[in-house]
Amino acid sequence: MTSLSDHAGFLPLAQLPSLVAQLMAHGYQCLGPTLENDAIVMRELATADSLPRGLQAEQAPGRYRLTQDPQQRYFAWANGPQAIKPQAFAPQESLWRVERDATGALTFAAVLPAVRPQAIIGVRACDLAALALQDAHFMRAGRRDAQYAQRREQLFLVAVQCAEPAATCFCASTGDGPTPATGYDISLAELADGFITVAGSAKGAAVLQALALAPATPQQIETARQQGEAAAAAQTRTLPSHTLRDSLMSRLEHPRWDEVAARCLACGNCTAVCPTCFCHAEVDEPALSGASSEHARIWDSCFGESHGHLHGFNVRPDIRSRYRQWLTHKLATWHDQFGRSGCVGCGRCIAWCPVGIDLTAEVAALTASEVPS
Numbered sequence: 001m002t003s004l005s006d007h008a009g010f011l012p013l014a015q016l017p018s019l020v021a022q023l024m025a026h027g028y029q030c031l032g033p034t035l036e037n038d039a040i041v042m043r044e045l046a047t048a049d050s051l052p053r054g055l056q057a058e059q060a061p062g063r064y065r066l067t068q069d070p071q072q073r074y075f076a077w078a079n080g081p082q083a084i085k086p087q088a089f090a091p092q093e094s095l096w097r098v099e100r101d102a103t104g105a106l107t108f109a110a111v112l113p114a115v116r117p118q119a120i121i122g123v124r125a126c127d128l129a130a131l132a133l134q135d136a137h138f139m140r141a142g143r144r145d146a147q148y149a150q151r152r153e154q155l156f157l158v159a160v161q162c163a164e165p166a167a168t169c170f171c172a173s174t175g176d177g178p179t180p181a182t183g184y185d186i187s188l189a190e191l192a193d194g195f196i197t198v199a200g201s202a203k204g205a206a207v208l209q210a211l212a213l214a215p216a217t218p219q220q221i222e223t224a225r226q227q228g229e230a231a232a233a234a235q236t237r238t239l240p241s242h243t244l245r246d247s248l249m250s251r252l253e254h255p256r257w258d259e260v261a262a263r264c265l266a267c268g269n270c271t272a273v274c275p276t277c278f279c280h281a282e283v284d285e286p287a288l289s290g291a292s293s294e295h296a297r298i299w300d301s302c303f304g305e306s307h308g309h310l311h312g313f314n315v316r317p318d319i320r321s322r323y324r325q326w327l328t329h330k331l332a333t334w335h336d337q338f339g340r341s342g343c344v345g346c347g348r349c350i351a352w353c354p355v356g357i358d359l360t361a362e363v364a365a366l367t368a369s370e371v372p373s
Contacts, residue, residue, distance in 0.1 A: 008221055009213035012194040016074065019158075019186075020121065021048035022207050028119035028156055031087070033077065038066060040080035042087075042120060051121070059166035059347065062356030069164075075122055075190050078166035079346055083127045083275035087118060088152045089134060092298045095147065095282070099292040111294070112150055119156040123184065125177030126169075126346040128159060130275030132183055136338050137278050147297075156203060159184035163227050165235050168347030170360055172231075173238035176344040179228035189224035196224045237350075237360045239343065240367065245332040247367050252324065256365045261320035263355050268301035270349035270357075271326065276342045279307065302326050327362065 171177030
C-alpha cells in the first residue's frame with residue numbers, strides 16, 4: 001500500500017463489526033459478501049456482525065468453487081460474479097411512464113428510483129476501476145443518466161486489498177489492482193490481527209473518526225504493502241502492457257476469430273458478469289387496460305442476435321462477428337471513447353464462461369506475431 005504513513009489507522013479484527021455498526025448508524029443499508037447459490041455475492045447484512053469468515057473461491061476457466069480459508073479471514077476471496085455494477089446500473093428499471101387521462105390526452109413523466117444510501121463492504125480495486133468507467137459513460141457531460149446518477153450518488157464504498165488473487169485474475173497487468181488506489185470512501189487491508197484503514201473521502205473520514213482508531217504502525221503498513229506486492233506477483237495471467245487498439249483492429253480477419261467462434265456459445269455470461277459492460281435494450285411495457293405504459297431499460301449483450309439487428313438486416317449475423325465485436329470494443333475502441341481499455345483484469349469472464357474461453361489466451365493468440373514492446 002502506498003502513501004499511508006500519515007493517515008492510516010488500525011482496526012483490530014474483533015472490531016470489524018463496529019465499522020459496520022457505524023455505517024448502519026449513519027443510515028446506510030450495508031451490503032457485504034454472502035454465500036448464495038454456492039457463490040459469493042453482495043447482499044444486505046442483517047446485523048453488524050454477520051460478515052462471514054473463512055471463505056475462499058477457487059477459480060479457473062469455466063470453474064468457480066468455494067473453499068475454506070484455514071486462516072479464517074474475512075476477505076480471502078478474490079471476487080464473485082457480482083461487481084458494483086448492479087447497484088448503480090440496474091439490471092432492469094423503468095425510465096419513463098406515459099398515462100392516458102379520461103379525455104385521451106397523454107402525460108409523460110420520468111421515473112426515478114427510490115434509493116436508500118448503500119454501503120458496499122468488500123469492494124475490490126478492479127471493481128473501483130470498472131465503476132470509474134461506468135461513471136465516464138453514464139455521467140458524462142451533457143448526457144448524464146438520471147437513474148444511474150441517483151443510485152451512484154448514494155453509494156459508500158469500503159474497498160479491500162486483494163491478498164489472495166484467483167488464478168483467473170490479471171488486474172496487475174492492467175494497472176487496476178490488487179491494492180485499491182482511488183475511488184473508495186474507506187480502504188481496508190486485512191492483516192492477521194486487524195485492518196489497515198484509510199479514508200478516501202470526507203464521508204469515509206467521518207465514519208473512521210467515530211471509531212477513534214489508533215494509528216497503524218510502520219510495521220503494519222509495510223506488511224500490507226508487501227502483501228499487495230505479493231498478490232500482484234502471484235498473478236499468472238496477463239494482458240500486454242501496450243495499447244492493443246492497433247494490434248486488434250489490424251487483425252479483423254485473423255483465423256483465430258473462427259476458432260473461438262467454434263467454442264463460444266454466445267450465451268452472454270461474460271457480458272453479464274463483466275463490471276464494465278453497459279449494453280442495454282429498451283422496451284415498452286403497456287398496461288393491459290391501455291391506460292398507461294412504462295418504458296424500461298434492461299441489460300443486453302452484444303452476443304445476442306437482436307443486438308446487431310438494424311432495419312432489414314443484421315450487422316453481426318454470426319458468433320464470430322459478435323465475439324470479435326465484444327473483444328475489439330473492450331480492448332481496442334474503448335481507447336477512443338475513454339482513453340483506456342475497458343478491461344480491468346477481474347477475470348470474471350474467464351471463470352464464468354461455461355466453455356472456459358480465456359480472454360488473455362485469445363489476445364495472446366491474436367497478437368502472437370508481434371514483437372513485445
